[in-house]
Amino acid sequence: DAGVIQSPRHEVTEMGQEVTLRCKPISGHNSLFWYRQTMMRGLELLIYFNNNVPIDDSGMPEDRFSAKMPNASFSTLKIQPSEPRDSAVYFCASSAPRPLGHIQYFGAGTRLSVL
Amino acid sequence: QKEVEQNSGPLSVPEGAIASLNCTYSDRGSQSFFWYRQYSGKSPELIMFIYSNGDKEDGRFTAQLNKASQYVSLLIRDSQPSDSATYLCAGEVNEKLTFGTGTRLTIIP
Numbered sequence: 001d002a003g004v005i006q007s008p009r010h011e012v013t014e015m016g017q018e019v020t021l022r023c024k025p026i027s028g029h030n031s032l033f034w035y036r037q038t039m040m041r042g043l044e045l046l047i048y049f050n051n052n053v054p055i056d057d058s059g060m061p062e063d064r065f066s067a068k069m070p071n072a073s074f075s076t077l078k079i080q081p082s083e084p085r086d087s088a089v090y091f092c093a094s095s096a097p098r099p100l101g102h103i104q105y106f107g108a109g110t111r112l113s114v115l
Numbered sequence: 116q117k118e119v120e121q122n123s124g125p126l127s128v129p130e131g132a133i134a135s136l137n138c139t140y141s142d143r144g145s146q147s148f149f150w151y152r153q154y155s156g157k158s159p160e161l162i163m164f165i166y167s168n169g170d171k172e173d174g175r176f177t178a179q180l181n182k183a184s185q186y187v188s189l190l191i192r193d194s195q196p197s198d199s200a201t202y203l204c205a206g207e208v209n210e211k212l213t214f215g216t217g218t219r220l221t222i223i224p
Binding site: 031033041042043044045048050055056091095102103104105106107108109 | 159
């Protein structure tokens, strides 16, 4: 099993540019989670999907952030326009359907730097 | 007040000793609790989870849960240098995990 796959691993962009982060969950998993990790705030849940449907986006910081899951094997997190305070590591995680579920497996993360 | 609180450390423990990591939570609706280990520059990886009061053992690791006191702990026996990492505690409510800020553990050879 390849695990959760995220791309790109590193992204450096200039303020105002659009950034798109990508995630492929583990095959057979039906829940997908996007997190942001910073030194100051730790690991924070941004949004999660169940069966491709957004369930809770209360962690999305503002309208500049959007996430989609067009099918069971792909999700994107988009920031438009990006700002320096968006610099962080963004993780995607997935979990299996219950009763096997509730254990979240994390991807390697995308380190975003907004200059 | 954060929903999940951890002592940020750093916690230094001699090799071979027991490392004790603690976590408290405020949401009594929390159903399960997870301990993740995160090496510097890497992603979190699951160490253990627990959902019933009492102890759960897996090799050198023991997770303890006390729902009345809203307290979760992780004990690492026979600590090894490879255990040096940041340990994240998380509580689950309806599939959502809320993480503490993590405790940085250093095992001293």
